[in-house]
Amino acid sequence: MVAEARAAGVPVTRVWAGDRLAWPGIEARVWWPARVIRAGSVPNNASVVLTVDVDGLRLLLLGDVEREAAAELLRALRTEPALLADGFDVVKVAHHGSANRDDELYAATHAPLALVSVGADNDYGHPAPSTVTALRGDGFQVLRTDQSGDIAVLGDHGGLRYVTSR
Template sequence: MLIVALLIFLAGCQETVAPKKPVEQGESVQESMDPTLTVHYIDVGQGDATLLEFDGHAILIDAGHWKSDQAVDYLKTAGIKAINIAVGTHPDADHIGQLAQIIGEFSVEEVWLPGNPSTSNTYLNVLQAIDASGTDYYEPRAGDVFDVGKMRIDVLYPEQITGAANEESISMKLTYGDIQFVFTGDAGVKEEQQMIDSGTDLQAEILHLGHHGSNTSTSSAFLDAVSPEVAIYSAGADNSYGHPHAEVLAAVENSGAEVYGTDVNGTIIVETDGSAYNVVTSRTGIPTEGENRCININIASTAELQQIAGIGETYAKEIIRLRPFEAIEDLDDISGIGQATVEAIKEQNLACVEE
């Protein structure tokens, strides 16, 4: 499968790095190392999907957007037949969008979900697929530790669930030899701080930026704790959310990390032998701030909703409780939000309603 990946990305750019000790410029991938772990940050548009292949094992973290088949198609092209663990970090349709199809078309041993329920058809289809296939189901919690081959998985979050779907994303640190990877789904700044306060060692060479590079994630404190050498975000080109946000890119770059994004670099592959790593992109490009920024009130977290002037914590929780909304004007159904507030919200050109 590695040969397939290398052929696909032959025209891409490569950077080989050893932790704290970069490989000499001009040294080839073959001379640098013989990779035994390949991590594919798959370009699935405005969504998330990451495939890890190592020592005959395969782990999938999230499964793309429900409106596309990009995750499924990529797995087939890569020659994947079986998946040991398929993780849905949270029930949003841009993270578990193709998970039901994957469970149906591939041999999936185990599915991990945080346990927060959703009424969406996408989520219900996943539960039905798990039941129909007989796939094992597990809800990981902070402090859980698993060994899959030579891979160690430390679950960082959540410790428990309260119904906050985005914020309580399954967050993990994956260790392969001397190389660590951190994934946090759509967990926010508050949840990142709880991970820090737990006392867990969060340091990792590779950080997958939370919430597609949104400013609701990736605090300065979290960046300091992880201290990544490479940061990767997953976002669709010209997405309507403005991902990645400028302040996140600035903070990551100022920390000294190299930044890559699926919107400009396409699928991004990290290869490692457990001591050094390569970053391989399908195309060159420099991550820049997203445009057309929009906060979708039907999927936004409480933190995101509070970025809309006039929406405080109480209103944000009511929006989440009463959604989906068909139009911004429907916000006047919430007690305390009148027509004047709705008009003020509309004038900001920040809130939107999308499927």
């Protein structure tokens, strides 16, 4: 992937917890990885997690983190109470909706919309039915790319809307 990105002229940079990224209208903060976790899937638990503000739309992008990294992430997010108190508009569900999740993290986000990026008929059975049920139980509207196709989220904090390709 890195070689293909570089061949296409796309810059590739490693990021770590605490890094900040910005483009016109977009601010992102890296929350994970903060350290190596040897439990669970080491590559998944090393996944990049970002909070992103796009012209007032607040997103939490959870990469592929599993239960172990998610618990550490929640502890980190709680160091800034205003971040969780204000809530997010959208959560990109970790690891394609795997059952290996931290429900407390999802509940703490107060987001109305959960997006599951997942291929149709994947060999892993993602998203796990228990994950979808838990998200809906926490008040999320759950959209899945295997059912809705491409999903575009529009609006700003508190004024959320979306469109899908299906």
